Amino acid sequence: MPGGAVRRSFTFRGRARGRGCVGLRLGEGRCGVQHRGGVGGEREGSDSGQPTSTAHERTPSSREVMSRAPYVSGLSLEPSPALRPPHGRRWVRSGRGREVSMPLNRDVEIHVYRDANGYRLDLRSLAGDTSASIQLSSTQIMADLGAVKREVGLPAAPARDAGIEPAGTGQPLQDVGAALFGALFSGDAFALYRASRVEAERQNKTLRLVLRLPPELAVLPWELLFDESSGDYVCHRCSLVRYVPVPEPLRALTVAPPVHILGMTSLPADLAVLNADDERRLLETALRELRQRGLVSLRWVDGETWAAARDALISGCHVFHFIGHGSFDLATQHGSIFFADRHGNSEPVAAAELAKLLAVPDSPPRLAVLNSCLTGAGTAADAFAGVGSMLVRRIPAVVAMQFPISDDAAITFAQTFYTALARDRGVDEAVRVARIDMGRRSGTFEWATPVLYLRSQDSDLFHIQGDGDTPDAAGRPGTRVVPAELPPIPAVHVGRQRELGELDARLAANAGPDGRLLVLTIGGAGGIGKTALALHWAHSVQRRFPDGLLYVNLRGFGTEAPMDPAEAVRHFLTAFGIDDQRIPGDLDGRTALYRSVTATTRILVLLDNAVDSAQVRPLLPGSRNAVVLVTSRNQLGGLISDGATPVTLDFMSHADALALLTQRLGGARLDADAQATSDLLDFCGGLPLALSIVAARAQIRPRTLLASLRDELTDEGERLDLLAIEGAETNLRAVFSWSYKALTPQAQRLFRLLGVNRSPEVGLYGAASLADLPVNRVRSRLRELDGAHLLDEYRPQRYRLHDLLHLYAAALAEEVDPLDDRQACLRRLFGYYLDTAMVARAVLIGDQPSSNRSSGLTTADAGVRIPPIQNRAEAAAWFDAEDASLLAAVTNIATGDLAEFSGLLAWSVDNVWVWRGRVHEVASIWRNAADAADRRGDAAAIGRANRLLGLALLRLGDNAQARTHLERAAAQFAALGDPGGQAAAQMNLATALDRDGDPNAASQLANSSLLLFRTAADRRGEAHALKAVGRYRAELGEPAEGLADCTGSLHIFQQLDDLDGQADALDDMGRIHQQLGKHDQARELYERALDLYGQVGDDYGRADTLKHLGDARHALGETDSATAAWHLATELFRAQGRHHRVRLLDAT
Incomplete structure (x- = not known):
């Protein structure tokens, strides 16, 4: 074996002495400990080698350690490297000045693993973390197995084998x-x-020592750990767990009472006789109280064979307790337990087979207790060779015996172990208590025999006792009341799969030993389905909460006043069976009792319709195993800051809304009038309450066509009144009003004014202008509305109302706010759009914004708030953000009281909308502006509107109509003596003439326009006219002169920093180079133009230049790149509605 490994050998000797064991022999070997400049250095103290009896613990000296340990050698402790604080911990200072991290549990976790130099130890604890190198010699830790057997496995008396020797001294x-x-x-x-042990004891907790060991170390008897500084064995003061690192550790199981314990006795005739009857009797006694209360059931397998065990286990249980014989065979290096065969003799069954059987039921046991010899033994080569370690691969926890065990010790263990479990102790703590009792009763060291294997992080495998201290309704302790208060699941529930999945994920992530009280909030607008979602999910997970399901409507929003938290807590205490006389009168007292009652429970609490976080906090239970689900129209930011997890409901998608109507009305009825169905879905806007009301109205009138219902709802002024049926809860206006009434008066006013706006969305500065408020003050009110889910901040500083809420706000404004106030608000809002658009337009084209203060639309003190726009990117971003609002403003201003300003607003957006290809919309707004100017008889406005309408029609390919409007504009400006206006109209008219095949007339008009622009001192107009003159000269056979004119135009645009004008000039220069056959130069000029168009966002000009670039590339033989350019140009032409250009491109 590699150096540093520890080898163990086992010899099968036949039948066991004691409780069904086989003889065990470990080869000789020793190990010692040696320090090499560790962090702590050597400690001072007595070197007598004996434990002290002083009141204070002391640290053993090096000599003491060495005198006790001739078994371990070559141990090296080195300063640990810097550690990052693991998740869920915080850095603190240890007593030695090192930074360590505080875990959130009571464990001292020790992970020993192999590295290049031997072994390494990582320790994490309550007091901090450390890491050290450990080098173990290859000598074996036990010099003589016989001594170990005498001291641990062989009790004094009474013995199950006459040959058992008396216990030794324990040295x-x-x-x-x-x-x-x-x-x-x-x-x-x-x-x-x-330090961890002292801190745990100070908190009245038991420290848990969790060992994660490689196989060659896992076989050592770690239950014998002896702390010389305190003079006692560690496992008497601490729980000791052997954590088995298997994939996918199992979570703790929530069990609805009773917890089923399956016991089995197997006593083959050819093996030693065991006192199984006493063990069964004492086990039943330990569980009698819990069995009487219905929390635990205990049944025994009828038979002693493998088949009997198989049949009983298949039916399922939570705990499997086996009384019988076990062994560990050196030859096969596998553990077994013995069943009786059909003749009553022993039949060994390998641990792997039993593990497979345990995994067969749908709900495998969570705990197996093998009260049999050597079921905890193993081998250095295989971590899963023994019975206990093999079984824990399939179930969360196993208690097994690593040495032979006597009847008395086994019986004592079973009685004490289950008594501790019955008192709601964790399985690790139950083993520790049983060890203490085994040692006290027998006076031997058999307490070291039990071994606890865990694959679950949590030693609370299941909740047995529940709320055992909860009184009944009469106040008598001992009767368990399990509330089940959830209202029924709504009859129809569709969609919300994302939200349900999010709730499931949060519940799953909270499982395990680090779980905490889980608070989930469901927020959203009134009528959006918060309660329906909460009930649907709560019912789906109710089996995980065996101790109760609590529900209360906190009446946060409705016709009644919000419920007092004291009243809600009283309701919960009554649900748990507390009589009125025992319920304190004050909120603090009630909350304290409520949290005591729920301290160890697994309950789900649904707090529906909460008004705010303060109402909810006293209702949070005292158990870390509880889940609280809160619904509210408010965001409950206080709870979220406390650690609650928010789930926000949005309006339903079109598909889910259709599915809801289908469930209510049936697909056939919807399909019979698909258009009416689509319109109804649009009217409801994905609001579940509105959809339910529409469905109810249709169900009440089954013979009425959906088209009739649609027609009734078409009138926006009537829609809210029609979206109501019996009761306030199904009256949309009433439901919205509850949220509105909960607002501050300042937020109420802003909400109403947002209804005055013709668009359902607005930006921060638009809202400030609308309300005539500083930006910071309107921001706080918008935040309040967002928190109440009356609007949605769908992007930073952009706010949107649902269409139905927008209608409600508009109706409120008409009821509450005078007409003059509403008109003033609109005037400020349109002033905001006009002023800011003028600034943004000027920045984009490189011009100075022209003042429109003299127009009368806005004044210096009109309350308009203009955002800072410093560069082209900010200008383009403003137009992007306000696009829908600008369209609504331009459309509505043309027919309202502010129609005289429609031309100004249209002018401010004209360039940008053309660049973005919205030529049809530009034509529409100028047609409206022209009509408004005609109605007013405003000559200047008539000229401007007709010119720009003509230009828009020209861009759309309607030359005839364009010429009509352009000729009228030119005449109007001439009559007014406006050379700049006349020049612009003539230059546009020249384009129409050129397209109609008359370049000579076009050239003459262009030259006339150039002179007029110079007369008006309009440099930008001069540059455009000079460019047109050059284009027509080239067309008429003077390309060199035309190129010079276009170059002169480019220089003027460069002086003006007009990027779009520069791109136009470069495009015309490219066309002249193509005319001259200089396709390389043309391609370069087009590419430069495309770059400039891209900088200002001019897709209109970009489309034309892409077409020209394709022509140049084609002429150069670059067929693929030419086709790509033409393809992009075609896509843009189609998107812009310029179908005449598509046809022209197709023709080429």
């Missing part, structure tokens, strides 16, 4: 235990162990 066991202790606990490890 060899102390020596072995001290050696093992010194190997694990030296230097920092000892200091952390001692």
Whole structure:
């Protein structure tokens, strides 16, 4: 074997002495301990080798350790490397000045593993963490097996075998235990162990020592660990667990009472006679009280054969207790237990076979207790060779015996072990208590025989006792009351699979030893289905909560006042059977009693319709095994900051909404009028309550067509009134009102004003302008509305109301706010859109924003809040964010009281919308603006609207209509004496003439426009006109002159920092180079233009240039890249509705 390993040999001798054991012989060997400059250094103290009896614990000296341990040699403890704090811990300072981390449990975890230099130990504890190198020699830890058997496995009296010798002094066991202790606990490890034990005892807890060991070390008798500094065995003061590292550790099982214990006695005639009757009797006595209360059941297998065990185990149990004989065979290196065959003689069954059988039931046992000899023995080569270690691969916990055990010791163990479990002790603590009692009763060392194997992190394998101290309704202790208060599951429930999965995942993640009180909040708007989801999930997991299901409607939002937490706690105490006389009068007293009653329970508490976190906190139970589910229209930020997990409900998807209506009305009725169904779904907007009301109205009138119901709901002014049936809970306006009434007056006003806005969404600065408030003040009110789920902050500083809530807000505004106030709000909001759009447009095109204060739409003190826009990225982002709101504003302003300003607002968005390919919308807004200007008789507005409408139609390929509007615009501007306006109209008209095949007329108009722009001192207009002049000169046979004009235009655009204008000039220059056959230069110019278009987001210009780039690449023989460019151009043309360009491209 490799150096440093520990070898053990076993010899099968035949039948066992004592309780069904085989003889065991370990080869000779020793091990010792040696320090080599450890962190702690050597400790001072007596070197007498005897444990002290002083009141204070002391640390053994090196000589003491060495005198006790001729078995371990070559141990090296070195300073541990820097450790990062593991998850769930916090760094603190240990007593030696090192930074350590505080775990959240009572364990001292020791992980020993092999590395290149031998073994390494990692220790984690209450007091801190450390790591050390351990080198064990290849000598064996026990020099003589006979001495160990005399001291541990062979009791004094009464004996099951006449040949058993009296017990010895125990000195060899102390020596072995001290050696093992010194190997694990030296230097920092000892200091952390001692500090952890002191802290655990201070908290009235039992420290648990968890060993994770390689196979060659797992066979050693770690239950004998002896602490010389305190003069006692570690497992008398600490629970000791051998943790088996198997894949997929099992979680603790929630068991609805009773817990089923299956006992079996197998006493083959050819093996030693055991006193099984006494053990059965005492086990039944230990469990009598719990059996009478219905918390535990105990049944015995009828028979002693393998077949009898198989049939009984298949029917399932929670605990399997075996009384009989066991062995460990050296030849096969496998453990067995003995059943009787059909003749009554012994039939050994390998541990692997029993493990398979235990795993057969749907719910395998959580614990197996093998009260048989050598079921805890093993081999250094295989961690799973023994019976106990093999079984724990299939079930969470196994108690087995590593040495022979006598009848008396086995009976004492069983009685004390189950008595401790019956008092709700963990399985590790039950084993520790049983050890103490075994030693007290027999005066021997057989207490070292039991071994506890765990694959579960939690020693609370299941909850046996429940709330044993809960009084009954009359106040008598001892009667267990299990509340079951959940209302029925709603008749119809569809969708919400993501949310249900999230709740399931949170519950699963909270399982295990580090679990805590789990608080889950379900938030969302009124009518969104919070209670339905909570009830659906609670019913689906109710079996995990055997101690009760509590429910209360806290009336946070409704027709009644919110429930006082004291009243809710009283309700819960009554549900647990506490009579009125025992319930304190004050909230603190009631909460304390409630948490005491629920301290050890597995319960689910559903707190429905909470108003805020303060109402909920007193209702949180005292058990870490409990789950609290809270529904509320508020976000409950206080609970979330305390550690609660929020689950927020959104409105239903179209598919889920359709599924809900289908369940209620049937697919045939919906399919009969698919359009009406689609409209109804749109009206409800995925709000489950609205969908349920629509379905109920349709069910009440089964012969009415859905189209009739749709027609009734079409009128937005009537829709809320029609979405109501019997009772306030199914009246949408009433349901919304409960959330509205819970707001502060300031938030109520803002909510109403958001209804004045024609769009259901708004930005932070838009809301500030609407409400005439500073940004910081309106932000806090928006936060309140968001917290009440009356609007949704779907992106930072962007807010949206559900369509039905928007209708409700608008209705409230009409009822509460005077018309003048509402109009002033709209004026400020439109002023915000106009002023900010002008600024953003100017930044994008590199211009100075023209002041529109003289327009009368806004004034310096009008309450408009403009966000800072410093660069093109911020300008583009503002247009992106406000896109839908701008469309609503431009559309609505054209027909409202502010129609005179529609042209200004249209002007502010014209360029950006064209760049984004929204040419049809641009044409629509300019047509509205032109109509509004005509109604007002505003000559300047008529000229501007007709020019830009003509330009939009020109872009859409409607040359005839475009020329009509452009000619009217040119004449209007000429009459007004506006050279800049006249020049722009003429230049656009020149494009129409050119497309109609008259480049000469186009060239003349372009030259006239150039002069007019220069007269108006409009440099940007001059650059556009010069570019047009150059394009037409090239077209008319003067390419060199045309190229010079376009180059001059590019220079002006560069001076103005107009990137889009530069791209336009580069595109025209590229077309002239193509005309000259210089396709390389043309390709380069097009690529430069595409880069500039990309910087400003001009997809309109980009589409044209991509078409030209394809032409240049095709001329150069670059067929694939040409096709790619044409393909992209076609996609953009189609998206922009420029079908004439698609046809033109297809023709080429």
